[in-house]
Structures are given as structure tokens and as C-alpha cells.
Amino acid sequence: MASDDIWILGIYMTKFGKHPNLDTVDLAAEAAMAAMSDAQVSVRDIGVLAAGNLMSPGGGIGQQLQKQIGQTGIPVYNVANACATGATALRTAIMAVKAGECDMGLAVGVEKLAGAGLLGGGGRAKSDHNVYEPHGRYGAVATIDGRIGTETMPGVFAQIGMEYGHRYGGASFEMFARISEKNHSHSTLNPLAAYSKRMSLEQIMGDVMIAYPNTRPMCSANCDGAAAAVVVSGAKLKTLGPDQQRRAVKVSASILTTDPWEEACQVLPDVNTLTRNAAQQAYAQAGVAPEDLDLVELHDCFATAELVHYDNLMLCAPGEAVPFFESGATWRDGSKPVNVSGGLQSKGHPIAATGIANIWEVCHHLRGEAGDRQIPDAKVGLAHVIGLGSACGVHILERSAA
Amino acid sequence: MASDDIWILGIYMTKFGKHPNLDTVDLAAEAAMAAMSDAQVSVRDIGVLAAGNLMSPGGGIGQQLQKQIGQTGIPVYNVANACATGATALRTAIMAVKAGECDMGLAVGVEKLAGAGLLGGGGRAKSDHNVYEPHGRYGAVATIDGRIGTETMPGVFAQIGMEYGHRYGGASFEMFARISEKNHSHSTLNPLAAYSKRMSLEQIMGDVMIAYPNTRPMCSANCDGAAAAVVVSGAKLKTLGPDQQRRAVKVSASILTTDPWEEACQVLPDVNTLTRNAAQQAYAQAGVAPEDLDLVELHDCFATAELVHYDNLMLCAPGEAVPFFESGATWRDGSKPVNVSGGLQSKGHPIAATGIANIWEVCHHLRGEAGDRQIPDAKVGLAHVIGLGSACGVHILERSAA
Amino acid sequence: MGQQVPLVDYLVLGDRPHLVARQCDACGARFFDRRNACASCAQTEFTGVDVPTEGELRTFTIVAYAAPGVPVPFVAGVVDCDGTSVRGNVINVTPDPEHVRTGMKVQLATYVVGTDDEGTEAVGFGFEPVEVD
């Protein structure tokens, strides 16, 4: 291991689901303490803390967490990047280690979302003005959500999938539902998933329509959860025990991007270009090709989103996402298993936790600790997350040679 | 200049005050574009953006800003650390450069606070339960703010100043008011201050009492404003023009701390230990002693706070803050000018902007560009900011030798 | 009959309702909202340009579940108006997958969104199918 490499030394995710008796800080504390325990280090070893909690981003979740796990005076970065918040926290901790500010960092993401209902589109009634007056950057005299397109997340991502289908063909309602069928099937092996019941194609297609072609089980599940990771420099890892070195997972690439300007990005978020950019940078940084990946956890916030990311992450040839999926490649017994955790649709999507939870999943396979859902002999994995606005995090992880 | 030094290449603060016709993004865009213009670079030169806006911390101010100044696909970090948010944004950009991820970064802090009223203490009525049931980590059956101490900021910082007075003596209401008199006097030379009127001691003491001993003019002024800075690596700066090199200001230290556990910190925030820790680390990192400082911008969110930070920043001997102030040292013509900008009490405190605006002030003196309020031949300055929770940022800045 | 105002400032009412984009003088990028600078090239000068009123539906969704107060179902989509992408609802069509398909030709149409307390009507826009059968 090179001295300037970055490694995941310990990582943990809580059970995703409903935790009515735990508050946000309880969940964060459980994840943080367990990640340090997994790393076999104490809070005194940690030199930086980066934390995210999107539902209360100004509340200083990092410092709130310190009160529960140990106030050691280290720098804290509270970060937010929509659904990429967890990945941003991890990136921040990694950056502090790379900058030489410390040799070990802790990243935590946590969210309480169970029962949150529909996200996006405001979530509350917007009353029109009593006397019309232009307001805001569109000079709007009344609410435009629902009148000039939709601001709901299921609707936005539905259009993203449908656009891909329009461009390349073959993307029917049934095809999108089959992606969801795969992830719900995968979730049956994941005891930490919010929902781990198999769903038939008929059940998925016949469920409540949210935004065509996304029915309810094709949407990410709001739930409570937290995840945390301890990162360490290669130089420090060399001084640690053999068990720590063996279980450590190498962060071969850690990339964060935002969307460069594209013609249509102002009217429909462009989740493609920034994902493709992040993937390209990550493959280059890691010296890894898509063919080398043994498993991928990608941001299937909706079934329609998973499809486009097959292409964006270059798991298939350009424009070939539909036949790629239809070949069975992305099932757990296929050539390129995607979302063997069950993905956001069944594992759940406690927003700020998601970007660390997907890395937790990959790490467990690389360590050979994934139990019933272990991908045999997994050596390299990729974790992808995207938040609208937009931000994309891609991490490539490799099994320790030790 | 050493290759791994970090420099401020360009910096800007908007007029602080009321900007009813500008939205948050307008203010952020003004600051960002002007900082890049001051640095003589374009948005294409920027490799990372860190941004903070505490009133809407989950809204992705960084990406919102990119839409207005150029979407170049670079990583964006939306950060929050209470009143230290601006300093945290700057630290994050610096960390990215130090980590070798890019050679130039942009940090932006912005806030719309004019007319926000009292911050802290909820700001809204909290109704008691109809049937008492224990709730939260104190098992409280009803609201405790006002019943078990106070959660208002003026009250919290009043106690912090009064505690110092109790420990060391000499800290009367009049003495605290004289600190405010100094800062309001300083502000008369600052055309960007929200309030730039001189106030007599009688006016200050006779104004509305908010939380004894802090009257209204002894409290930081809620206002709108933004500030932004471009940071660059020493290696990159060497390749830039002579004018850019001459005006660049060296970041000799950039430190962020949180509060280590202290016996009483759970009942009254301890703003002392983390500030002292940050100062000690900063002096060590910069190789600078308090005696070397030509000016200091410190976080006088209340007159009572300024006093304790004289001691915490080691501008005086331990316990000697009152005689130090009474000697006249911290007036602009004294031996250790503090808050020559007018400080938060008169310049204003648009929360997330504050931690960059104080660096803007110091930079302008170091460049010899501070106009009427120039501290002659200023070579070294310190900027300090603290946010409850807590986080403390300290930056030491030095004039370019070029 | 009362006055009419457009729902958004980039909708021009009158005999031939149409949309106006803010076009960057430097690079030609088009925006519907007010911008401090161009997201594409960072220049700050813009000129208003008319957007064609006919186009092709590039993508859509049928929203069945929305924020309170938003009537459902409705069809939200993106229309390619000769190279300018426009966000809008597909209106005057049955909102189901049998009647809406990507690639269909559509044209701008306006309708009254509501009336304020002074009797002023807010006029919105959408895109309706161009009858070609």
C-alpha cells in the first residue's frame, strides 16, 4: 500500500426502515460508534469529522454527534449536496487526509425520513397570490409547479428515463418495472433493507402510479437510517494491525462533480453528463475499466434512473442500456451485478446516509463479509450517487492485497 | 513563495445592509464574480467551489450560484458551521488545493438576514403540550427556553462575558458598552458597513436592553451580504502575473476547531477553549506570535464576546482582557487594532458571509488598499470567527513579499 | 373583461402568443429565467429572442401524485422547439400513455390559469398535439 493511498478502515450502516424511538443523533451515533469499532479505533484517533443530514442541514449534525461520541476538538465539516450528501461527507474526510491535515477521518450521513411522503414539489400547498404580481427569476404571478411541468422527483426522473427511451428506443413501462423487479428480488437477501419482500412484475406494474412510468415500488423508499465510514491514509494503515490491514478497502477513486452547462439542463436536470464525467474521472484515477467491476451500487432513486446510469457509468456501450439490462447482466448472477443490496427502491433512501451506505455494501463484498448475498471473489466495486442541483459522487473501491 | 503555500488571489465583499431587490443568489453572484475579477481569473480557472448559506443550508447554494456564474462541472461543497460557515467554506476550498485536487478554488458565503429579528431561542412561539409527556433528551414536558436559562444568542453571550468578569473582575456594563463604542467609532470609516454612525457611550448604554449587559447596539446587526475569495496554490501563483503576485495575500494559517469537552460546556457553550486551541494551532502553523499581528478582526457577535476573545486569541496576558481594552490597545490607533472594520456590531453579520468578510478586511489592509481606515504598513493580520455548536475558524494572513 | 397577465415573464401574450428566451450575446445559450451571467460562458449580456411555437415532445411523464393543490393527473414534458428545449405541460390531450408519446408534434397553446381579486386573469401556456391525421 502506498503512503498516499486512502483506505476505508471501518464502515457501518444501521438497519434502514422505521426507527420511531431513535432520534437523528441516536442513528448517527450508532453508525459512528460502530464504524469506529469496525475500524478498531477510538474517537481519539479521528482527526476530522464530516457529517451530513439534509433534513436539518443547518443544525450542525457534526457537533451534535460529537456530544454523543466524544468531544475531541477536531475540525467538523457539516456538508450538504442533496442526495449526494453522504458521498460529499466522505469526500471531505478523504480530502482532509489527502491534504495532510490528519491521518484518519470519520464521515457520517443520517436521515429521519420515515413517513415523509412525497419529496420535491414543495410537499406543501402553495397558495396563489390574491393580486397577481411577478415574483422570482421567472417573473411568475402564481405557482408554476404542475402548470409548467413538474417539480416532483418521481416526475423528473420519469422524464429522464423516458428521454433515454425516446433517444434509443425499447424503454417501455414493463422494462422499467423489470428493473424494479430485479432490485426487489435482490433485497430479499439484505436483512438491513427497509423492504425485503420479493415483488412480482404484475405487483409492481399494478401498484399505485406515482408518475408514469414510475409506480410506487419503482420509487425510492423514504426511511430512517445512518451510515458512517472511517478513512485512513496508507501511511497510517501501515502502522496498524494485520487484521485492520486485511479488512481495509482501498479507495482507488473518489470523485465529485457537478453538471456542466448543457442546452436542456435548465428545463430538465441533466443527470447524465455529470455522472459520465465522474465515472470517466474515477476510472482514470483508479486505473480501472468498467469491465473490471465485480459489482456496482448505483443511484436507482427511481427505476427510470437506473437505466440511464448503466449507460452513464459505461457499464454498456452508448445507447445500449435496454438490451444490456434485458440480457440479465445486472441481476446478481449476471455479468455485472447492479444494486445487489436491493437499491434505493427496496433497501431505502435515507438521503444523507445513502452515499455512504452504498459504499458499505461494496466494502462488505470486497471483504467477503456480505453473507448470503456475497458476490463471489469480488475484487473491485463502484458506488455511485447523485443529488439534484446537481452533484454526483463516484467511488471505486478495491479489495486489500494484504 | 513555496509551492505548497496557499494564497488569497482575489477577494470581495458586497455592501452589508438591506438589499430588498437582490435575492440570495444575486448577492452570492456579485461577490463571486467580483472576487474572480479581483483575482484576474475566470470561472474556467476555478477547480472547486465551497459555499455556505445558513438560512437555506440544504438548498444547494453552490449549485444555484453555478447557474449564475458558469456551470463548469467542478466539485461543489455546500457547507454549514453556524456563524463559522464562511470560514468553513474557505477552509474547504483551501483543503482541496492542499490535497492537490486543483490549483485554484472559490469560497462564497451569503446571507439574507435584514429584518430577521432575534436569532436563537426558536424565534417562534413554542406551545406547551395539552397533556404533559416527557420529550427529547431532557425528558421535558414543556418548553424549557426561558424556564431553564435562555437560548437567545444575546443572553448566551452575555453570560459568557459576565463569567469572564466574575473570574477576573472589572467587567462592568459600562466597560462592555465601551467596546461597542469603539467598534461603532471604527465603522465610520467603512463605507460597506451596515451601520456607520458613531454612537456615544450614553447612546449605547441608554438604548434598548436586549440581555443585560448587551443593549441593542452591542449586538451584531442582522443584515444582507455576501463575500467571496479565490484561493490559489503557491505553485500556480508563480505562473501568474506580477500584479497578481504582488496583491496576493498569504494564508499562513488556516485552522478550524470544535469544542473539546469541558465540565460546564453542556450548560453554557464554551467559546473559549476552542478559540484558544484554534489560535495556538494557527500561531504555530504560521510561525507568528500575537505580538506580530498588525490588526485583528475577531468575532464580536456581542460586545461581551469581544472581551473574552482578546484573551482567547492571546492578544493580552491571561485574565488581563479588561485592562488590555482599557489601555486603548484595541482602538485603531492603539497597539493592537481590533475590528477596525466596525465589527459585527456595526459592519453587520450576514452569518455565512462573516467568515470571509473578516478576511476581506484584513487582506485590504495587507494590500494597502483599505483607504481611509488603512492601518499603516500592516504586514500580518488575524481573522477569527466562531459559530455556536461550536466551530471556530482562525486564519492568519501575511502581506506578499513580491 | 379584466386584464390579462402572463403566468411567467417569458410568455408573451397577444395575437400570437409565444415564448421569449434570454439569449447570451456571446455564446447563444438560451435561458428562460433571469441570470446574473451565462451558465455556459460566464458573459453577462443577453438579448431576448422569440422561441418557435411548434416542436417535438422529447420526453414526458404523467404525474398522478403531486403537492397539495396541484390538480392531477397532468402531463409534464420537454418540447424541442427547433433546438430550444422548453419545459411545459402537454395539454388538450387525454393524459394517458395511449394518447401521449415521445416524438409527437406539439404546438404552444395558452389558457387561463386563474383570476385574482382585481379580476386580472393569469394566462399560462402548455403544448397541445398538432392534429396531423
Add this chain to the structure above:
Amino acid sequence: MGQQVPLVDYLVLGDRPHLVARQCDACGARFFDRRNACASCAQTEFTGVDVPTEGELRTFTIVAYAAPGVPVPFVAGVVDCDGTSVRGNVINVTPDPEHVRTGMKVQLATYVVGTDDEGTEAVGFGFEPVEVD
């Protein structure tokens, strides 16, 4: 007369009302709120300990302007109860700088905060001056 409940769970009512802190078994740090682990040493075991009811006012403020619904003025402060710092109001005293001073001796006192719809009284605490004249 209805039942009484303490305003917070660390106030013990009865003949001799007092506060109970959660003390870390490992390092002795004391907390009034529920903690997942000790902020001082990160260990997770705590034991309840009684806090002395007399102490010295270490600092205070007189809050004249507070959130809506909070009656003003009131005196907020920190009391050093033989080494344990306690946050609370100074009560049964005229709230002005002539009657409150740091260093003064105070003692725990309780009072009824309010009554709920079932007639249960919530009892809060504060610190009142110890008469020594």
C-alpha cells in the same frame, strides 16, 4: 389536587427536590441530558448521582427580549453546585443588576410551571438567593 410531574427528567420532586445528573462511570463527567456515550471519554455507562442543591452563581444575564411566549424579564444563569455546573434561572429575586450579582449564594427552589388538560402540574426549578443577611 392533581398529580405533579417534573419539567425535566433530571429534576426529582418530593420532600427534598433535587437534580440528578448522569455521571460517566469511567471518567466522572456529568450530563443532564440522555447521552449515547460520554462526550469526555466516549464510554457508554452512566449512573445517576444527586447534585447538591446549593451553589454559587457563576454568571448570569437578564433577558429582556426573548422568543414569543417567553415571559420577560428573567434572570438566566449558571450555578456552580460544588463542582457541577447547572443551568437555571435565578428566581424569587428582583431581576435587575442591583439584586443579582455573580458569586452570590443560591439554592434550588421549585415552582409550578403550568397545568395540563388533565390537571397535572408541571414543576420546574430555579435557584433563589440564600438569605444570609
